[in-house]
Amino acid sequence: MGKIRLIIAIIVGKLMICLTKLTGSQGTVFPGRIALIICPEILKILGENISEEIIVITGTNGKTTTSNMVAQILKEHDYSLVHNAAGANMITGITTAFIDKTNLIGTKIFHYALLETDEANIPLLLKELTPKVVVITNFFSDQLDRFGQLDNIINLVKDALRNTKIELVLNADDPLVTHFQSDTGLHCWYFGFKETDYDKKESFHNNKVGKYCVFCQSELVFDKYHYAQLGKFYCPNCGNRNPEPNFVAHSLVMNPTISFWVNDIYIESPYQGFYNAYNILAAVSIAKLVGLKDEFITNAIKIYQPQAGRMESFNIAAKKVILILVKNPIGLNQAMAALEQESQSKNILFILNDNAGDSRDVSWIWETDLEMLATNQLNINNFICAGTCSGDIAVRLKYSGFPAGNIVLVKNLAEGIEELITRDSEVCYVFTTYSALFSSRKMLIKYQDKYKADISALKVKDFMGMGE
Ligand SMILES: [Zn+2]
Numbered sequence: 001m002g003k004i005r006l007i008i009a010i011i012v013g014k015l016m017i018c019l020t021k022l023t024g025s026q027g028t029v030f031p032g033r034i035a036l037i038i039c040p041e042i043l044k045i046l047g048e049n050i051s052e053e054i055i056v057i058t059g060t061n062g063k064t065t066t067s068n069m070v071a072q073i074l075k076e077h078d079y080s081l082v083h084n085a086a087g088a089n090m091i092t093g094i095t096t097a098f099i100d101k102t103n104l105i106g107t108k109i110f111h112y113a114l115l116e117t118d119e120a121n122i123p124l125l126l127k128e129l130t131p132k133v134v135v136i137t138n139f140f141s142d143q144l145d146r147f148g149q150l151d152n153i154i155n156l157v158k159d160a161l162r163n164t165k166i167e168l169v170l171n172a173d174d175p176l177v178t179h180f181q182s183d184t185g186l187h188c189w190y191f192g193f194k195e196t197d198y199d200k201k202e203s204f205h206n207n208k209v210g211k212y213c214v215f216c217q218s219e220l221v222f223d224k225y226h227y228a229q230l231g232k233f234y235c236p237n238c239g240n241r242n243p244e245p246n247f248v249a250h251s252l253v254m255n256p257t258i259s260f261w262v263n264d265i266y267i268e269s270p271y272q273g274f275y276n277a278y279n280i281l282a283a284v285s286i287a288k289l290v291g292l293k294d295e296f297i298t299n300a301i302k303i304y305q306p307q308a309g310r311m312e313s314f315n316i317a318a319k320k321v322i323l324i325l326v327k328n329p330i331g332l333n334q335a336m337a338a339l340e341q342e343s344q345s346k347n348i349l350f351i352l353n354d355n356a357g358d359s360r361d362v363s364w365i366w367e368t369d370l371e372m373l374a375t376n377q378l379n380i381n382n383f384i385c386a387g388t389c390s391g392d393i394a395v396r397l398k399y400s401g402f403p404a405g406n407i408v409l410v411k412n413l414a415e416g417i418e419e420l421i422t423r424d425s426e427v428c429y430v431f432t433t434y435s436a437l438f439s440s441r442k443m444l445i446k447y448q449d450k451y452k453a454d455i456s457a458l459k460v461k462d463f464m465g466m467g468e
Helices: 002-022 030-038 042-047 063-076 091-101 119-128 150-161 180-184 274-290 294-303 329-340 362-367 390-400 413-422 434-463
Strands: 050-058 081-083 110-116 133-136 167-171 188-193 221-227 230-234 247-254 257-262 265-272 310-316 319-325 346-351 380-386 407-409 427-432
Touching: 002 030, 002 042, 002 091, 030 042, 030 091, 042 091, 042 119, 050 063, 050 119, 050 274, 063 081, 063 110, 063 274, 063 294, 063 310, 081 091, 091 110, 091 119, 119 150, 133 274, 150 180, 167 180, 167 274, 188 274, 221 274, 221 329, 247 274, 257 274, 265 274, 265 294, 274 294, 274 329, 310 434, 319 413, 319 434, 329 362, 329 427, 346 413, 362 390, 380 390, 380 413, 390 407, 413 427, 413 434, 427 434
Parallel strands: 050 110, 050 133, 081 110, 133 167, 167 188, 188 247, 319 427, 346 380, 346 427, 380 407
Antiparallel strands: 221 230, 247 257, 257 265, 310 319
C-alpha cells in the first residue's frame, strides 16, 4: 500500500511539475506540497536514493550562489545530483526537486543531493533527511517580521543539529556561527579570510548583530572587519575568538571581478563583491571536503555565470546592466560595497516591493548604510525608484544626503528601465526585492532583444545607404 501511495504521489507530482513548466510559472512549491499530502514519507524515501552524500547549505545570505557553484563543480565531474532551485528552499520545494529527478517508481539513484534551505526549515528537513554535511554561510537579520529574532533562529538550528552525526562547515569569521562547535559537539570544518586590502577598522553594525560574545555577552573586540560582523574578533573576557580555518582564503583582489587563493588553489570568478568571495570560498571548501579535483573546481568557478539576480549581466543600448537581488540590510550594504570597486559612472534602478516573498515591513531600508551614497564615492549619477514602495526608498535616499535632484520616481518598471538606460551613465545597476526579480529580469531581456533588433535594423539601413 505504501509503495502504491509513493508511486501515485510521484506521478501526480510530476504531472504538476509539467503543468507549472507549461504555464511558464516559477511555482516549484505546489507539486511537492500535494505529493507530501498523498505520501508523507516521500522525501524520506527518495532521500535514501542518494549514494554519496546529502549536502545542506543554510545561513542568511549566499545560499543560492554557493549551492549553484557546488552544483557546477559536481557537474564538471559528471556526478548526478538532485538540487533545489532558488526560492524553493522549504520542505515542499525540496520535495519537488526530488520528484522532478526520480523515475516513476522512485528508485533512481543519484550521487549527491545539494539542498539549500532556510534556517527555519532545518529542524523539519533533518526529520526527513540525513545529510552528511551542513554548511552555514552566515547569520544576519533577515525578514524579522517573518522569522522572529535572529537568536531564536540560531538556537533552532543548533537544537536540530545536536545528537546527530552531521559534519558542519562553518564560516570562521562570523561570531554568530563559530560557537556551533562547542554548542553541538559536532565535527566542524572552517573557512575564512586572512587580512585583505578591503578590510575596515569600523563596520556598519546593523542592530548590533554579532557585536557581543555569545558565551559571556561581553563586547567583542574586532581587529579588522571584512564586512558586517565578519572579521577577526576576540572576547577580552572569556577568550572566544575565530577558530583556525581549514580553508584559508588569501590575496584577495577585486577589480571589480574576484580573484584569490584558497590554501594553494588559485580562484578567478566573473563575480563581484566581498560577499560573493565568501560564497566562492564556501563552495570551494565544500568541494575540497567532498574530494573533488582542484582543476575541476577552478574551472567550474571560472566559467560559472551568475544566475537570475545574482549579478546577472545584460547589454541594453550598448550599456552594461547588472541585476542584483537585495532582500535585507546586509545584502544591500554588500551590493553597494561591490559598486565601490567599479570606477565607472552609474545609474541605479531600485525596485522596492512589500509583496509576498519580500519583507512585508520595508523599514529595513533604514537599517542600511545608504549614507555612503552622500559622498558619492560610488560615482552614482541617478537613482531611480520603482516598486510598490518607491516613495519609501526615495525618502530614505533623501535622508541619506543623496542629491534630491538626482532621485527619480517612476510609475512602473518599464519607465524605470527607460530612465535607467537613457540617463547619462557608463554602467547601470538594477537592485530588486524578491517579488520583482523575475518580472524585472524578463523585462531586461525584452529590452536587450529590442535594442539588438534596433541596432541590426540600423546596420541594414547603413548597408543600404539609408543610414541617417
Ligand atoms: Zn566572551
